[in-house]
Amino acid sequence: MSSITRSAAYRGWRRRAQGLQPVRGPLGFAVTAAVFMVALSGAPDTTLMTISLACVYAIAALGLTVVFGLAGMLSLAQAAIMAVGGYTVALIALDTIGLLPALLLAVVAGAAVSGLSGVVGARTKSHYFALATLALAEGVRLVLVNESSVTGGSNGHPVALVSLLGLQLADPRYFILLAVPLVAGCAYLVHCLRKSRFGLSLKAAAADEYMAKAAGVAIDRSRTLATIVSGGLAGLAGALLAILNGYVGPQDFGLGAAVLLLLIVVFGGASSSMGTVVAAVVLTYASRGMLDLAEASGLVYGLATLLLLLLLPGGVAGVGKAVAGRLGGRIRRARTRQEEA
Amino acid sequence: MAIFGQTIISAVAAGAIYALIAVGFSLIYQTTKLVNFAHGSIAILAPYVSYSLLKLGLAMPVAVLGGVLAAAAFAFVMDRVVLAPLRTRHISVPILATVAVAIVIEAVTSLVWGSQPLYLESLASDEPWRISGLSITPNQVVIVGITGAVVLPLLWIIATTKVGRAMRGCAQDPEVVTLFGVSPARMYLLSFVLGGVLAGLAGVLIAPVTGLKPTGGLELSTIGFSAAVLGGLGSLPGALVGGFLIALLINMTQVYLSAGYGLGVAYLVMALVLLVRVRGLFGDDIEAVRQV
Amino acid sequence: MLWKAGKERPKEDPAVRAEQGLVVSGIEVGYHRGPAILRDLSLTVGAGEIFAVVGRNGAGKTTLLRALSGLLPCRRGSVRLQGRDFTGLSAERVARSGIAHVPAGRRVIPGMTALDNLKLGGYQHSRTALASALDDVLAMLPALATWGARRAGTLSGGEQQLLAIGRALMSRPVALLLDEPLTGLSPAYQQDVLEEMSKIAKGGTAILLVEQNVRKSLRTADRGMVLDEGRGVLTGAAAELLAADRLRDGYLGVGDARQA
Numbered sequence: 001m002s003s004i005t006r007s008a009a010y011r012g013w014r015r016r017a018q019g020l021q022p023v024r025g026p027l028g029f030a031v032t033a034a035v036f037m038v039a040l041s042g043a044p045d046t047t048l049m050t051i052s053l054a055c056v057y058a059i060a061a062l063g064l065t066v067v068f069g070l071a072g073m074l075s076l077a078q079a080a081i082m083a084v085g086g087y088t089v090a091l092i093a094l095d096t097i098g099l100l101p102a103l104l105l106a107v108v109a110g111a112a113v114s115g116l117s118g119v120v121g122a123r124t125k126s127h128y129f130a131l132a133t134l135a136l137a138e139g140v141r142l143v144l145v146n147e148s149s150v151t152g153g154s155n156g157h158p159v160a161l162v163s164l165l166g167l168q169l170a171d172p173r174y175f176i177l178l179a180v181p182l183v184a185g186c187a188y189l190v191h192c193l194r195k196s197r198f199g200l201s202l203k204a205a206a207a208d209e210y211m212a213k214a215a216g217v218a219i220d221r222s223r224t225l226a227t228i229v230s231g232g233l234a235g236l237a238g239a240l241l242a243i244l245n246g247y248v249g250p251q252d253f254g255l256g257a258a259v260l261l262l263l264i265v266v267f268g269g270a271s272s273s274m275g276t277v278v279a280a281v282v283l284t285y286a287s288r289g290m291l292d293l294a295e296a297s298g299l300v301y302g303l304a305t306l307l308l309l310l311l312l313p314g315g316v317a318g319v320g321k322a323v324a325g326r327l328g329g330r331i332r333r334a335r336t337r338q339e340e341a
Numbered sequence: 342m343a344i345f346g347q348t349i350i351s352a353v354a355a356g357a358i359y360a361l362i363a364v365g366f367s368l369i370y371q372t373t374k375l376v377n378f379a380h381g382s383i384a385i386l387a388p389y390v391s392y393s394l395l396k397l398g399l400a401m402p403v404a405v406l407g408g409v410l411a412a413a414a415f416a417f418v419m420d421r422v423v424l425a426p427l428r429t430r431h432i433s434v435p436i437l438a439t440v441a442v443a444i445v446i447e448a449v450t451s452l453v454w455g456s457q458p459l460y461l462e463s464l465a466s467d468e469p470w471r472i473s474g475l476s477i478t479p480n481q482v483v484i485v486g487i488t489g490a491v492v493l494p495l496l497w498i499i500a501t502t503k504v505g506r507a508m509r510g511c512a513q514d515p516e517v518v519t520l521f522g523v524s525p526a527r528m529y530l531l532s533f534v535l536g537g538v539l540a541g542l543a544g545v546l547i548a549p550v551t552g553l554k555p556t557g558g559l560e561l562s563t564i565g566f567s568a569a570v571l572g573g574l575g576s577l578p579g580a581l582v583g584g585f586l587i588a589l590l591i592n593m594t595q596v597y598l599s600a601g602y603g604l605g606v607a608y609l610v611m612a613l614v615l616l617v618r619v620r621g622l623f624g625d626d627i628e629a630v631r632q633v
Numbered sequence: 634m635l636w637k638a639g640k641e642r643p644k645e646d647p648a649v650r651a652e653q654g655l656v657v658s659g660i661e662v663g664y665h666r667g668p669a670i671l672r673d674l675s676l677t678v679g680a681g682e683i684f685a686v687v688g689r690n691g692a693g694k695t696t697l698l699r700a701l702s703g704l705l706p707c708r709r710g711s712v713r714l715q716g717r718d719f720t721g722l723s724a725e726r727v728a729r730s731g732i733a734h735v736p737a738g739r740r741v742i743p744g745m746t747a748l749d750n751l752k753l754g755g756y757q758h759s760r761t762a763l764a765s766a767l768d769d770v771l772a773m774l775p776a777l778a779t780w781g782a783r784r785a786g787t788l789s790g791g792e793q794q795l796l797a798i799g800r801a802l803m804s805r806p807v808a809l810l811l812d813e814p815l816t817g818l819s820p821a822y823q824q825d826v827l828e829e830m831s832k833i834a835k836g837g838t839a840i841l842l843v844e845q846n847v848r849k850s851l852r853t854a855d856r857g858m859v860l861d862e863g864r865g866v867l868t869g870a871a872a873e874l875l876a877a878d879r880l881r882d883g884y885l886g887v888g889d890a891r892q893a
């Protein structure tokens with residue numbers, strides 16, 4: 001009885017909410033971003049730096065939600081794709097071609113390299129894709145280290161200073177003015193993808209490949225497209241990181257970063273962009289704290305990953321859902337008790 | 342020509358070690374359907390433990406045995422503590438957990454033994470025999486001998502015994518095999534322990550050749566993966582052959598093309614196989630790409 | 634004397650046959666913490682007898698077999714085989730103690746050869762016992778020998794069904810549970826499977842057959858039960874069930890009658 005009334009009320013609410021649909025989404029993301037930026041205006045530099053990095057990882061992780069979260073394809077290459085974007089802005093003449101074209105170029109480069117893994121991912125099962133992305137990541141790293149005359153080898157490469165409207169982007173204070181709106185934009189983009197036919201086809205393919213194929217979903221195309229979208233966002237994130245640091249080096253894009261991004265997706269949950277962003281902030285903050293531990297950081301980091309996987313099955317979003325479910329159950333039970341009385 | 346012959350000889354020795362890694366990795370994959378990204382890291386755990394045992398004054402054979410047992414014990418604990426509780430989750434979760442285990446091992450080894458390379462003594466002499474212009478060391482012979490003595494009987498056991506059949510059946514339908522009295526959890530554990538032994542052996546054999554450093558684990562993993570994928574993921578004879586082929590490719594590249602891109606060839610081969618022929622040389626076509 | 638070698642042939646006395654077969658009394662079964670699917674269900678399958686449980690989709694037939702083979706725990710009641718209590722044993726223990734389950738959809742291991750599938754069925758045996766079980770099964774189902782080297786995934790549906798039955802027989806079961814073995818087979822193959830079943834039962838094995846194909850299964854069975862929403866609504870000799878009004882109204886529609 002109670003579930004029927006509840007669902008009727010819910011449907012009514014949905015109908016009213018759907019009238020606002022075209023405005024609600026972007027407006028929500030914009031308002032959140034604005035509130036966030038105002039709140040940050042007085043923060044100390046270290047906090048601003050952490051938030052800046054969180055923005056970078058959030059964008060890359062939002063890309064990864066498309067491949068890993070929606071399509072269930074485990075990619076270890078996302079950090080390497082970030083490197084592709086980062087080295088792109090490092091190696092082009094940033095000061096002459098301008099910021100926007102440079103960022104676009106980074107997006108295209110990231111999308112193209114990531115698309116290579118998509119060709120494998122489209123045809124094979126998940127574990128083969130994981131191996132292929134590992135090969136891609138290690139291959140990128142090898143090129144970066146070996147072609148030292150171009151890339152600077154393991155010493156890395158400097159990045160030209162860029163400013164936007166006269167504000168120096170290497171300063172986290174101004175960097176976030178660019179990064180936070182970009183995060184909001186990417187979050188909205190992924191939000192829309194998730195609701196689209198494309199997102200649905202990815203989810204269907206992840207749940208049951210054979211059924212999805214039988215239902216006429218073009219799995220191959222969807223999966224390749226997913227890696228391209230994801231790679232574009234990773235390229236953007238890598239470019240931003242390069243601009244923020246004024247430097248790129250292979251050590252920033254290793255397996256550790258790849259796992260950090262995967263963790264953000266796992267604990268942000270695949271179903272909400274906001275979850276991904278929140279997880280990015282929390283995990284970046286935590287992993288920055290671990291930098292002080294030097295060599296022990298890897299240990300803490302790896303163990304923390306294992307503990308999170310073992311103890312929080314549904315990620316942060318899952319915890320929210322479990323709490324909501326339990327509360328809902330309690331309310332429903334209370335209501336039936338009232339009705340019986 | 343002498344360089345060519347010498348390259349082949351060192352490739353055979355390296356190939357034996359890669360084959361040990363690849364067979365162990367493939368064995369775990371064949372039973373659990375899990376890509377164990379910590380496999381190479383487990384391998385380097387063995388020589389690190391051996392190193393400490395040697396420091397304690399133990400004899401070489403005891404230290405080596407201790408290292409291999411430590412790797413197997415680690416694999417045992419990893420399966421019980423980390424992977425068994427994740428078995429009901431989406432396959433990408435346990436795979437991610439193996440990546441985390443690899444990171445933990447790398448951190449622990451560099452904390453305990455430092456990040457500088459360590460050098461272990463070889464099992465046998467590195468004083469070469471000269472045979473018609475080519476030199477072969479006793480150690481190379483020992484490496485190939487140990488690999489043969491361990492891998493060939495193992496392949497035979499897996500191919501012909503009931504436990505081998507049960508392991509193969511487990512990966513494809515864990516529920517149905519319980520109906521015949523097979524316990525999948527035990528098969529998973531067995532595959533991890535056997536994989537740990539093979540990895541540990543590979544570790545103690547390769548450490549004297551390449552030196553020992555915490556980042557070596559992942560490198561060894563990727564070489565092993567390439568070999569296993571080339572041979573056909575899940576095919577044990579394929580992994581054996583793949584190990585030798587990958588070693589040959591890597592050594593040839595290093596000698597004739599570019600020293601820096603030796604490993605790159607391994608990645609390239611893996612990518613090409615996945616693109617062109619997912620089931621590799623001897624893999625199972627039903628396994629790799631199932632049709633609707 | 635093909636199946637339980639060394640044991641004497643079951644007596645014709647029904648009480649003795651029941652004692653040597655499968656006795657299910659008052660079981661209640663459900664999934665995880667969900668509601669009970671089967672309630673207070675009892676049945677007896679004597680040695681050498683074919684017992685058919687028929688019912689609509691979702692009646693709980695598969696759930697019944699899963700409970701008997703230990704894949705699902707019984708919340709109440711007991712399962713006994715040859716007088717031994719099986720209640721609460723794990724699936725592996727049940728399999729080693731004389732119950733073989735041929736699951737719905739056959740579930741052969743596609744990447745293994747038919748022969749390896751058979752050998753997997755005899756997992757519990759020693760090497761020599763395995764060889765003799767294999768000989769016996771191949772003697773009983775000679776078709777298996779002809780495509781033994783082919784991979785199970787490449788066999789046709791009917792061939793896979795025979796293989797699944799042969800694989801279950803490899804453990805030399807006291808009781809054989811079959812989940813919808815006729816589904817998806819051509820009428821000729823359905824007949825084959827039913828004939829093999831009769832042969833196996835003659836060897837003294839208790840067979841519990843679960844089917845949607847009411848007419849065919851009851852014609853082959855000795856006794857049967859109609860399962861509806863988890864309860865046994867009608868139990869009796871197969872011939873009586875076939876003639877019962879309730880069954881005719883509820884389960885043997887016009888289409889089914891025409892087909893038969």
Ligand SMILES: Nc1ncnc2c1ncn2[C@@H]1O[C@H](COP(=O)(O)OP(=O)(O)O)[C@@H](O)[C@H]1O
Pocket residue numbers: 664667670688689690691692693694695696697
């Ligand atoms: N894994 C499961 N978890 C929960 N409920 C299940 C599960 N499998 C089956 N059921 C429920 O059990 C009931 C009986 O199913 P089943 O035994 O498969 O029926 P049948 O085999 O007679 O068609 C159905 O209502 C079904 O929804």
Ligand SMILES: [Mg+2]
Pocket residue numbers: 694695696737813
């Ligand atoms: Mg059923």
